[in-house]
Amino acid sequence: MTAQPPPAPAGHVTVLGVPLDAITFDGLLAQIDAWIVADDGLHQVCTVSPEFVMIAQDDPAFMQVLREADLCVADGIGLLFAARYLGKPLPQRVTGSDGVPLIAERAAREGWSLYLLGAAPGVAERAAQILTERYPGLRIAGTYAGSPAPDEEADIVARVNASSADILLVAYGAPRQDVWIAHNRAHLETHVALGVGGTFDFIAGTVPRAPRWMQRLALEWLFRLIIQPWRWRRMLRLPRFVWGVLRHGEDAAK
Structure with missing residues (x-):
């Protein structure tokens, strides 16, 4: 493992009360490296979308x-638009679905180990298989579906700790995955825990991701709605988000 100096503190913007760090994928990887080298407890990363903000x-x-998270990254094009409107633009959209493969690639080089927790039974295992094939040398410390139910917490924490994983990736969806990490933070022995939503499904191929052209045009939400029409109620949060940013712009920019 190559020790790196801790990255300079990131700037941030607050959107409707939620802090967002001005960080890139490279900055995220450098920060993860610094935390693993420091070995000073668990650090939580939240991949924040406009839906997170409204929840x-x-x-x-x-x-x-x-x-209270150590890092909140902007996983949503709407947050980049909001930050620009508030006069504090963010450098890059940092998504869990793009970030996990980058973390896996870096982990294969540095010797970090990953634990994949969540998604439907069998999905994390399939995602782990694909990642290890794609990034030779990657160490998967363990996989488990489980659930964020309180009566499963002790068993899951014991599984993760027994694996000696460096990084825990949790795919229970928002807000359950992030609340679960925070609730168990004092007992988990990994260096980093990151909520990744539907990323395991994307990697395993159980849910297709939007074509690149739709991602570039900020239409990934539309693709998700087309293939998962049950999400329409959740999408109603988006106009509320836009209205909230426009209405409370001055306060949000503080």
């Missing part, structure tokens, strides 16, 4: 999780 408006416990 947090009605869920004080989730808002507290986001505010």
